[in-house]
Amino acid sequence: MSKWLVVGTDQRLNILNDVLEEKGCESCYLAQDSFDDKLKLILEEWQPNRVVLPLLAMKQPIPAELIGKDAVLYTGQTAPGWLAELNKSGINYQSYLENEYFIWQNAQLTAEAFLQVFYEQTKRQIAGKHFYIAGFGRVGKAVAHVLHSLQASVTVAARAEEQLAEAGLLGYTPVRLTPTVHFPDGYLVNTIPSQWLEAASCLHIFDVASAPGCLKPGQTSEYYTIHLKLPGIHFPADAAAVLADAILRMDTEERGATCLKENESD
Template identity: 45%
Template sequence: MSEARWLLIGSDLRIEECARMFKEKGLDVTVHLKDEVTDELTNKIATIHPTHIVLPIQGVKGMLDSKLFSKGTVFFTGIIPGIQKMALKSEGHFVSSYLSDERFVWNNALLTAEGFVKEFYLETNTPIASTHFQIAGFGRVGRMLAHVLSASGAKLTVFARSEAQLGEAEALGFEVKNLSPDVEFKPGFLINTIPSQWLAIQPEDTLRVFDLASKPGCLKPGMSSAYYTLHLGLPGKHFPQRAASYLADTILRMCRGKE
């Protein structure tokens, strides 16, 4: 890895911090602080001939030309379209997702939960203690949300389709309800952690929805609400140094696994 030429791509603040950490370790690093494929990015690739590329969690807008890279280039990705992944692999490149690393995903989930708390305070001026939150989904982010919010005295109801998730949430002392197609939420706050477009909401609904899942969010196509907000990249937004350290450690650990 001593001769590796790194290119880190993305506007998330953790990307810039991760580049700084790599440079401190003596790595050859170039950074592109944008989330889209541009002529500027193409020129950087042609100039530095990167051997290792880090893409942002939410991916980049546009398609990277897989023929621009030397055969055997290593890509570390977040969310990546299947067609982009196939194009890279077909040219002999290696594609690994840091989102498959359990340690990274759990640490990122905890920072997401803490980032939500900051967003909630800023947007509502409401204390968490004794406030009722409805959480949709009880995966990693849902579990960390429940942990952080309950520790601050919140009242929680967990909605999920999975019996395993419902059972775990109930065993941990939370009220649980099945997330059925005709589910009705109480007035107040709903936090979505499910990465699919499942929620039908009417313009007159005043349910405050905080969506922490990836694009395009949880609203069904054509739905909108003045009380809905999509919150992406909370770890990088609120805790860039800690988030970057998790990303840098994970990528370097993945590199060692390839050696």
């Protein structure tokens, strides 16, 4: 039987532990983001074979020798050096941040949470407004879709030719993202996780990508705001449900793959 340990201070992980227990799983929760003696004691006494780690990389990761050989780790962001240690020790791990189901569902929650941020900050309606979406990955597509459905005018700025072609096909105005691209009016929603933008003097910029944000080093703007972990902040229960579904799907596939390997070896 699977014994789960969920580690992390993000509210989604606390709720995830509750979801696992509601589904009949044996689960233990520890609200911290770094390895210490308390986590060591739980690993030794609880001996989990399923461990869910924080969304952000742990300040001090778990030593590989404390992880059972039959355990599966479900990780968020991780330090490359620690992954190398896990690989050397033959420990099985998967990143839920790279799971397509989680990525798309999380993108939808991010788009809906952005609407709440926009309403709170601007006290304006979306219909009839002009929005630029920088980047057309999963989050960019989700944000563009919800804005377009609310009758906003949407311009997609991207570098890839296929993304520009897709944006045009979906009814958005495509514009190539270059170092000299200009956003003359409206609102800019950044979904690109890199520092690429020189701040405009009056353009309102909503950054929904990861830290440190899209402004180039040394750039500042009173009209710039960054919004991290939007799903977890605005929809913690829904975000936790998405995370739980993704991890349980991954675990079902993992158990299926393990059974297949055992049958092949018989």
